[in-house]
Amino acid sequence: MRQRLAFLNIWSSYATYYFGKVNLSIVVPALLVAYKDLSLYNVGLVSSGFFFAYAIGQFLHGQISERFNPFIYVSAGLLLSGIMNLLLGFYGGFFVMLLLIETFDGFFQAMGWSSIVRSNSLIQTKEKREASTTLLGCSYQVGNSVAWLVSAFAVGQWGWRAGFFVASGFLLLRGLSLLATKPKIEVAKPHKTKQQIKLTLSTPIVLSGISLCALNMIRYGVITWIPLYFFERGGFGVAQMGKVGLKVFLLPLAGVLGTLTYNALKVNRDKLSILFIMLLGCSLFVLPFTSGSWSLVLLLIGSFFLYGPHVFLVTTCPTRFVKEKVVAASTGFIDGMGYVGTVLIGILVPFILTQTSNNWNVVFFFWACLSFVVMATIVTAYVGYFKKQTQ
Numbered sequence: 001m002r003q004r005l006a007f008l009n010i011w012s013s014y015a016t017y018y019f020g021k022v023n024l025s026i027v028v029p030a031l032l033v034a035y036k037d038l039s040l041y042n043v044g045l046v047s048s049g050f051f052f053a054y055a056i057g058q059f060l061h062g063q064i065s066e067r068f069n070p071f072i073y074v075s076a077g078l079l080l081s082g083i084m085n086l087l088l089g090f091y092g093g094f095f096v097m098l099l100l101i102e103t104f105d106g107f108f109q110a111m112g113w114s115s116i117v118r119s120n121s122l123i124q125t126k127e128k129r130e131a132s133t134t135l136l137g138c139s140y141q142v143g144n145s146v147a148w149l150v151s152a153f154a155v156g157q158w159g160w161r162a163g164f165f166v167a168s169g170f171l172l173l174r175g176l177s178l179l180a181t182k183p184k185i186e187v188a189k190p191h192k193t194k195q196q197i198k199l200t201l202s203t204p205i206v207l208s209g210i211s212l213c214a215l216n217m218i219r220y221g222v223i224t225w226i227p228l229y230f231f232e233r234g235g236f237g238v239a240q241m242g243k244v245g246l247k248v249f250l251l252p253l254a255g256v257l258g259t260l261t262y263n264a265l266k267v268n269r270d271k272l273s274i275l276f277i278m279l280l281g282c283s284l285f286v287l288p289f290t291s292g293s294w295s296l297v298l299l300l301i302g303s304f305f306l307y308g309p310h311v312f313l314v315t316t317c318p319t320r321f322v323k324e325k326v327v328a329a330s331t332g333f334i335d336g337m338g339y340v341g342t343v344l345i346g347i348l349v350p351f352i353l354t355q356t357s358n359n360w361n362v363v364f365f366f367w368a369c370l371s372f373v374v375m376a377t378i379v380t381a382y383v384g385y386f387k388k389q390t391q
Contacts, residue, residue, distance in 0.1 A: 007120065007124075010119045013078065014112055014143065015140065019150075019151070020081040020168075023167045024046070024050065025224050025228070026244075026245065027160045029228055044346045045347075046102050048347050050103060051339045052343045061073070061111050061115070062329045062330070063328075065114055065115045065332075066325070066328045070118045070119040071178065071183065073115040075178045075179040077110070077175075079176070082175060084104055085164045085171060086164070086168040110339075117331040120315075121327045133315035133319050137307065137314070137315050141253070141256045145250075148248050149245045150166060151167065152241045152245020152248070155241045156240065199329070204317070205321070205333055208318075211374050212313045212335065212337055213341035214370045214373045216341040217345040217370050218367045227244055232358075251303045255303045262309075269312055274375055276308050282368075288360075309374070314334060317334065318330040318331040349363055
């Protein structure tokens, strides 16, 4: 029972992190309407600033957090992100302040995931450790969906500031409650820094990082830009953001269903990830040939196949290095590489849309090509390393 409560504690904590991670994509359409001097490039720069700081933070926090109680580290990130979103509610209408505070928020948001994965590896038995990683991955899918829906209705009801204020409230309350309920964790003596970095930069971890870099260009491309896609295609106004929220919140839920299906299938996780990524690529390739409701259906199918492999890369793969005592460090590296891709997509989507007269089909074709890049790198990691480990 105590183990289940500890798991629920970290699961709900990371779900809450997403209020400060995806609320910007809901606020963006309202900001573009309210401030005509803001452009897509401005918004792309803000998004890239957030995720650049997040990527740097993942590399640093993954190494540093090995030396602390991970529950305290997670709490600190929630509280600091809550403070940043509170400030954004007051000053987010000024481009320079929006860029600056979102960048700081990205760095503080990066305090969460590596310590969450490490927390799970410490509270689980060896037999349940890998299976629990898939369920842990559902936390950010559910968190993404709920945060999108709540933020969309808040913005539609009270304007763009509410998207930041509501997020701040959830983050601060969860940070304080986690701090009050944290279990005692005996922190093992960490490696020396040089040895820890050497273990982190092993071939399978680097390959997993490259895989996630390409996969995040798809995942965060959808998270950041699909609300705007629905907003434009539907011809909605700011007061109708709730209708956009009702569309986009379904995407992570499809991801939850896909992840649970992924978890239920008794197939080698590496091979299953390769299959799911191939089907993701096919759904994205077909999407430009559809319109209306069928576009949403194809996006739902893509989300179904996306998140299982994503959980595999950010949770299952680094958890395999628990004996080497670099779970947080490897998680930080892999996720950090993933957010290098996220930074790039924040710049590439506005560039593609500008150069193609707002042709979203080119964006979807680009994401389809990236899917097959991910598939190739997962195959390489499996054949070169993980196949021996799982036999």
